[in-house]
Amino acid sequence: MIPIEKKIDILRIMYLIREFEIASRNIFKAHLAKGEFLGALHNCDGQEAVAASIGAILRKDDYVFTTFRGHGHSIAKGAEPKKMMAELLGKKTGYSKGRGGSMHMFDPSIGLMGGNGVVGGGLTLAVGAALSAQYRCSDQVSVCFFGDGAAAIGAFHEAINLASLWKLPVIFLCENNLWAATTPIKFGCPIENISERAKGYNCVGKSIDGNDVYTVYETFLSAVDRGRNGNGPSLIECKTYRHHPHCMVIPEHRPKDEKQMWLQRDPIPKFEKVLQNENILSNHQQEKIRNEIKKIIAEAIKFAEDSPLPTVDTLYDYIWA
Numbered sequence: 001m002i003p004i005e006k007k008i009d010i011l012r013i014m015y016l017i018r019e020f021e022i023a024s025r026n027i028f029k030a031h032l033a034k035g036e037f038l039g040a041l042h043n044c045d046g047q048e049a050v051a052a053s054i055g056a057i058l059r060k061d062d063y064v065f066t067t068f069r070g071h072g073h074s075i076a077k078g079a080e081p082k083k084m085m086a087e088l089l090g091k092k093t094g095y096s097k098g099r100g101g102s103m104h105m106f107d108p109s110i111g112l113m114g115g116n117g118v119v120g121g122g123l124t125l126a127v128g129a130a131l132s133a134q135y136r137c138s139d140q141v142s143v144c145f146f147g148d149g150a151a152a153i154g155a156f157h158e159a160i161n162l163a164s165l166w167k168l169p170v171i172f173l174c175e176n177n178l179w180a181a182t183t184p185i186k187f188g189c190p191i192e193n194i195s196e197r198a199k200g201y202n203c204v205g206k207s208i209d210g211n212d213v214y215t216v217y218e219t220f221l222s223a224v225d226r227g228r229n230g231n232g233p234s235l236i237e238c239k240t241y242r243h244h245p246h247c248m249v250i251p252e253h254r255p256k257d258e259k260q261m262w263l264q265r266d267p268i269p270k271f272e273k274v275l276q277n278e279n280i281l282s283n284h285q286q287e288k289i290r291n292e293i294k295k296i297i298a299e300a301i302k303f304a305e306d307s308p309l310p311t312v313d314t315l316y317d318y319i320w321a
């Protein structure tokens with residue numbers, strides 16, 4: 001059972017992720033209209049239930065390795081929207097000092113081990129962090145988010161093989177949104193459920209509805225328990241859907257009826273309805289939280305806009321050769 005306050009916290013984080021994504025798209029579009037390209041922007045609206053439920057379980061010292069579509073995971077791990085927004089605008093006050101942009105939110109002090117422009121780039125890194133936790137006899141877990149496309153790369157198999165052999169506390173969290181950029185899953189994966197691959201590595205695998213908060217929460221909680229208790233990795237596949245094209249510069253290519261069907265399964269109204277039916281959420285409270293979130297986003301935008309760009313004399317800083 002999830003405590004009531006935690007349920008509201010999860011909803012709050014889902015709202016925050018959604019508003020952050022809407023704002024980031026608007027900002028990128030406004031800059032594009034002026035001829036300024038802020039880099040690739042991969043939004044995760046539609047996938048909020050996964051990040052928010054997981055964030056509600058993890059401790060600050062647990063590790064999260066995210067992807068190029070990592071705003072939601074970062075927010076759920078405790079990243080500050082204002083520093084994220086500053087990073088999007090390339091400002092000195094951003095999480096990677098303005099040098100990384102949308103794909104590179106990074107803050108080890110909260111266990112946020114960074115996004116990665118390389119598809120599946122976090123898989124082996126997450127195993128390394130888990131090995132470090134095991135070596136130090138800590139009970140931290142290491143979570144690696146990746147997409148259905150990344151489940152086809154060699155590093156996925158190496159990572160899960162080693163994690164299972166050494167019983168490392170890794171949770172491989174696949175967000176299967178049915179498309180790898182413009183490639184439908186059926187062109188890249190010969191099985192129905194990616195979690196079936198866990199069998200080949202003798203670890204637990206589960207495929208679940210990634211738009212259902214309670215299902216994600218319960219499944220992930222068991223995986224975290226397994227990891228903390230020295231019982232090795234888990235592979236969780238969350239079936240979900242992104243509401244927008246792969247990234248800002250790629251036009252929509254997915255069938256209209258498929259998209260329409262998934263919009264009906266939007267995790268936010270779905271969870272609102274659950275909380276209303278449980279008499280935990282009133283219309284007034286919902287409105288109040290939404291307004292608080294809008295304020296946080298407005299402040300984040302102002303902070304980012306008011307922040308300075310890095311100066312030219314720092315061009316060669318943070319480069320190791």
Ligand SMILES: Cc1ncc(C[n+]2csc(CCOP(=O)(O)OP(=O)(O)O)c2C)c(N)n1
Nearest residue numbers: 069117118119147148149150177179180181
């Ligand atoms: C190694 C590598 N190959 C190709 C790309 C180009 N690329 C960027 S995102 C993407 C699709 C990834 O799909 P998936 O893993 O399903 O994640 P999703 O976009 O669905 O979140 C590709 C092929 C890349 N960034 N890195």
